[in-house]
Amino acid sequence: MTYSELSNLIFEKKSYLCVGLDTDPRKLPRHLLTEPDPVFAFNKAIIDATADLAVAYKPNIAFYEAQGPRGWESLQKTLDYIPANCFTIADAKRGDIGNTSDLYARTFFDPTAAGLSFDSVTVAPYMGRDSVLPFLAYEGKWIILLALTSNSGSADFQRQQVGDQELFEMVIDTAHTWAGPDKLMFVVGATQADELSRIREIAPDNFLLVPGVGAQGGSLEEVSRRGLTASGGLLVNASRSILYASDGIDFADRARIEAKALQEEMAKHLANITKF
Numbered sequence: 001m002t003y004s005e006l007s008n009l010i011f012e013k014k015s016y017l018c019v020g021l022d023t024d025p026r027k028l029p030r031h032l033l034t035e036p037d038p039v040f041a042f043n044k045a046i047i048d049a050t051a052d053l054a055v056a057y058k059p060n061i062a063f064y065e066a067q068g069p070r071g072w073e074s075l076q077k078t079l080d081y082i083p084a085n086c087f088t089i090a091d092a093k094r095g096d097i098g099n100t101s102d103l104y105a106r107t108f109f110d111p112t113a114a115g116l117s118f119d120s121v122t123v124a125p126y127m128g129r130d131s132v133l134p135f136l137a138y139e140g141k142w143i144i145l146l147a148l149t150s151n152s153g154s155a156d157f158q159r160q161q162v163g164d165q166e167l168f169e170m171v172i173d174t175a176h177t178w179a180g181p182d183k184l185m186f187v188v189g190a191t192q193a194d195e196l197s198r199i200r201e202i203a204p205d206n207f208l209l210v211p212g213v214g215a216q217g218g219s220l221e222e223v224s225r226r227g228l229t230a231s232g233g234l235l236v237n238a239s240r241s242i243l244y245a246s247d248g249i250d251f252a253d254r255a256r257i258e259a260k261a262l263q264e265e266m267a268k269h270l271a272n273i274t275k276f
């Protein structure tokens, strides 16, 4: 999906909602446990209930890898089931020396090499340029680089002063030399909304993946006020608050209610934006 296709999708669907598929087998509604693939049955129901409200889906790979080969199969089926008009994010937070990153990139981008076919993958910047470049070699694919994460530990390194910048600002500035906004997004936690205006000064055109509304308590209103751009420019993720709104037979209906509340608020914020 290209930059303008993603932007158009946001304005067409009046949404910048990313539904996080952090599907924990221990939290599945009991009635699904007799299904041949309970994780996929759950994801399928969540996707059916939210596909018109969401512009993106983000399976967190840890939840699938922790299930062994079965989890990988559930992930593949889930990815195949996500409609074509939704952006897909492999939330894997990868990055290693070049030849290893090359294999990580194949894992998420190259179905001809037995990998998956995600639109994007989350990447950790810690190992630097040569750890990131292999992901950028894929035409039409995106990387989403961790910049200022939502957790309290983000203060340990990302907020440290390096010269006249904080480390996360240096990550953003340096990453601009690796790729343009047509291939590069940044992760900024919703719990860091205070920093979004500053981040928009150094990353005015990049899409930002913003997790942390819902269960982590970030404010959609503040994120939208500081982060929205004329291209939309945001993908705001919620996982647990949507997936586990109910653990009963009504789980998909309740997930839809949660997703709809976020989408309706997003529609209001988008109405104030003049599209590029």
Ligand SMILES: O=C(O)c1cc(=O)[nH]c(=O)n1[C@@H]1O[C@H](COP(=O)(O)O)[C@@H](O)[C@H]1O
Residues within 6 Å of the ligand: 020, 022, 060, 091, 122, 148, 149, 150, 151, 187, 188, 189, 211, 212, 213, 214, 215, 216, 237, 238, 239, 240, 241
């Ligand atoms: O890269 C991410 O998606 C991510 C970055 C970050 O800073 N904080 C963060 O919570 N995430 C992910 O976003 C999701 C948040 O889930 P909920 O807190 O349940 O909405 C999880 O999959 C996290 O791994």
